[in-house]
Amino acid sequence: MKEEEELIKKAKKRDREAFGILYDQYSPAIYRFILLKTGNKASTEDMTHQVFLSAWQSIENYQSRGFPFSSWLYRIAHNTVIDYYRTEKKHFNLETIEEAAVSSNLEEKIDQELELNLIKSAIKELSTEQQTVLIMKFVEDLTNKEIAAVLGKNEGAIKVAQHRSLKNIKKIINGNLNRKIKEV
C-alpha cells in the first residue's frame, strides 16, 4: 500500500514510469469490468484506454480519502460506460467476446465457454448498478466499502444490491437456458 502511495505521488508529478506501473497493475481489472458490461472487445479497449487517459490527465486531482486507487479508476470506468451507453446506444453480440482459455481440454473448454457466455449475456441484462456490484464483488473481490465508494452509496445499499443482482442473474440464466432448450 505504501508502495502504491509512493507511485501515486510520483505519478502526480508527471512521472511516466510510476503511472506505467499503475497502468500495468490495474488495466486488466478495468478491462474486465468494462468487457463484462459492454460485451464488445473493441469498445472495451477504447474505453479502457479512455479511463487511463483520463486518470493520467487528472491524477493531480486524485485524493485517497481512505480508499484505494482502484476505487478511483473504477469510478472513472463506471462513468465512462454510462456515458458510452448514453451517447452511443450500442448493443453488441456477446458471442464475439474473446477470452483466455481456461482449460486445455477442448470439450471442457467449449462447455466452459458456453457457460461463461451464458453468464456474460445475463450480466448484460442486469441494471447498470447491479452489473457494477456483481462484477466488483464476485469477479474482482472488492470490499463493500470500496464498492460503496465507487457508486457513492452506503454499504447497506451495496449489500441489498448484491443480493438482488445474484437473484436476478440466476433468474435470467434460467430463463435464457429454457429458451435455448426450447429452440433446440
Added chain:
Amino acid sequence: METLIEKLKKFREIQPDAEYSQRSKLVILATPALSGKRPIFNWQLAFTLAGLLLVLISGTLFRYSKPSAPNLNAQALKTELQDLDINIQLAKIEYYQKVDETVSLALKEISENHTGNLNLAIPAESENNKSKEEIKDLLDQLLL
C-alpha cells in the same frame, strides 16, 4: 448459488491483449496533462474576491435603487434645495445693505458735527500738563 459465484470468479482470467496494453500505455504516457499544472485553489483569495464582488453589487444596487420612503420626491427636494440657496443669498444682500446704510449714516453724522470735539481727551490732557508744570515751579522755588 455458490456455483454461480465460482463461475463468476473465472472471469478474472480475462486479460487484455498484451500488444494492445503496451500500445495503449505508450499513447497515454505520451499525452500531456490537460492544461499543464493546475493552479492550487486559494480559498483566501476566493473569499476576498467574493467579498469584493458582494460589496460592488450591493453598492450598485444601493446607488440605483429608489428611495424606500414613498413621500420622498427627488425632484421636490432638488427644487427645495435651490430655493434655499436663493434665500441665503437674499439674506446676505439684505445684511450688506443694512451695513452700508449704517456706515453711511455714521459718516454723515461725523461730517456734520464739530471735528474739534472728536477727541475730548486732548484739552483735558493739556490742562493736566499745565498743572504739572506749576507744581514743578513751586518745588523749584522751595528748593532754592
